Amino acid sequence: MRNSPNIIVTGTPGVGKTTHCEALADRTGLRHLSVNQIVKEKGCHEGWDEQFLSWIVDEDKLLDAIEPDALAGGCIIDWHACDLFPESWIDLVVVLRADSATLYDRLAARKYPEEKLQENLDSEIMEVLLQEARDSYDAEMVVELASNSADEMESNVDRIVAWLAQWKKDNAE
Numbered sequence: 001m002r003n004s005p006n007i008i009v010t011g012t013p014g015v016g017k018t019t020h021c022e023a024l025a026d027r028t029g030l031r032h033l034s035v036n037q038i039v040k041e042k043g044c045h046e047g048w049d050e051q052f053l054s055w056i057v058d059e060d061k062l063l064d065a066i067e068p069d070a071l072a073g074g075c076i077i078d079w080h081a082c083d084l085f086p087e088s089w090i091d092l093v094v095v096l097r098a099d100s101a102t103l104y105d106r107l108a109a110r111k112y113p114e115e116k117l118q119e120n121l122d123s124e125i126m127e128v129l130l131q132e133a134r135d136s137y138d139a140e141m142v143v144e145l146a147s148n149s150a151d152e153m154e155s156n157v158d159r160i161v162a163w164l165a166q167w168k169k170d171n172a173e
């Protein structure tokens with residue numbers, strides 16, 4: 001049994017996953033697992049996809065790479081997908097959301113090519129990640145939070161910190 005929970009922070013690229021995870025790691029001491037970084041550093045991929053400008057992830061290798069951390073607990077898993085992690089590893093799934101105009105500006109600032117930008121905007125509008133989270137985890141584990149402003153981010157982090165304190169109380173031996 002974990003004595004610290006594992007949290008997934010997911011959502012379309014640009015919604016604020018990394019920013020939230022860094023703030024949460026700072027506030028709580030939980031470890032920020034950036035899946036992008038792990039995929040790159042540990043070679044959990046089958047090469048670079050030139051069309052989608054992203055790694056072609058080898059999910060089995062990725063799961064092997066993060067399993068020791070996940071079993072130890074206390075991880076904040078930062079990725080734009082959530083359906084591959086075993087449900088038994090996870091205690092909370094946070095799906096961040098952003099308005100189209102906000103997301104457009106953030107992805108344009110990253111100089112995403114038009115096609116990739118549009119694809120991500122469509123995915124956000126169609127609630128693809130929210131649906132994936134709801135399909136993969138118990139309804140009560142999935143929380144949808146707006147991430148358009150610094151105030152929203154601050155209140156999201158406060159909320160997750162409060163959830164963590166409650167989890168620790170509920171799971172104290």
Ligand code: DAT
Nearest residue numbers: 013014015016017018019147148149150153
């Ligand atoms: P992700 O990791 O989901 O791709 P990010 O954390 O890198 O997203 O954030 C993308 C950009 O948007 C970055 O410049 C920080 C900014 N940002 C993210 N969340 C925000 C928020 N709630 N309020 C204001 N800016 C935000």
